[in-house]
Each structure stands twice: as structure tokens, then as C-alpha cells.
Amino acid sequence: MNSKFHDEGKSIYDFLHEFYIKCPQCGKFTVVKSFPNERGSFLFYKKRSLVCNNCGFVKVYRNSGGVIGSDYPLWLEVNCCGEKLWSYNLKHLEYIERFVSASIREGYCDEHGWKNNSMVSRLPKWIKERKNRDEILKCIKRMKDSIPKNEID
Ligand SMILES: [Zn+2]
Structure with a gap:
């Protein structure tokens, strides 16, 4: 059974609506919400708010x-894998996980070369290397487990 990853062409901007951070005051899990500016452009996620529960x-x-x-x-x-694996939020993390765990990866590179706007095309090379697959998936699981489920939507 092969699982396929099909790049939906999501860009990093599709994941910028919220970040999980360490609260600057107590260091616990906190969500920063970010909002597009008045013009509604994804390029201007400027206003952000954070509330530590x-x-x-x-x-x-x-x-x-x-x-x-x-x-x-x-x-x-x-x-x-000697590198830094990071993610903004659960959706972003699951997107990376789907990519890494898929045995067939399609869509992120076509006859015209890399689709530069897609997030997957911009993932660092070490994440794309198959020899790192198992360790990356392990790390992703650990990251998922570290998210307090009652703190997210
Ligand atoms: Zn706090």
C-alpha cells in the first residue's frame, strides 16, 4: 500500500494564521494569532495577539x-537529524508529516522545475531525504505530543 502525497500548492502563508510559542512570561504553551491587514493581503500579517492561558x-x-x-x-x-525541525502550528506540522510519510511524492516538482511558491518545494533538503524519514517522523510525533490538546481549536 502506497500513500501518496500530492502537493496542494500550499505556501508558507497558508500556515501563518497562528503560531505556537513559548509564553515570554512563563514559558508555557501559548498561541499567537495573526491577522491579515486591512488590505487582506497575506503578505501583511502584521497584527498579532497572544493570550497565555x-x-x-x-x-x-x-x-x-x-x-x-x-x-x-x-x-x-x-x-x-542534527538539524532544527520546526513548525508554526499543528496544521503546518501535519502537512510536513504527510509529505515525509508519503512513499510517493508528486506535484512538488514538475517538468517546469520546482514550484517555488509551494511550501514543500522550500523544505530543506534534509527533510526530503529518505534516509531521514524515520527519525523525522519520530520527531514529528514527539512535537505533536507536546501540544496541549485543550489549548488548541
Ligand atoms: Zn504565560
């Missing part, structure tokens, strides 16, 4: 510089 830390802010990335340490980040 553990210590009550609340912050609404605009991210300063880079469009992509979190302003706080990500919750989902582990050492894996």
Missing part, C-alpha cells in the same frame, strides 16, 4: 520586521 500574559502587537516568522521562540522546535 497559564499566566494571563496578554499582548497585541504588530510584528516589526520580517513577514515570516514568530517574534517569540516557537513551541514546536526540536533537534532532528
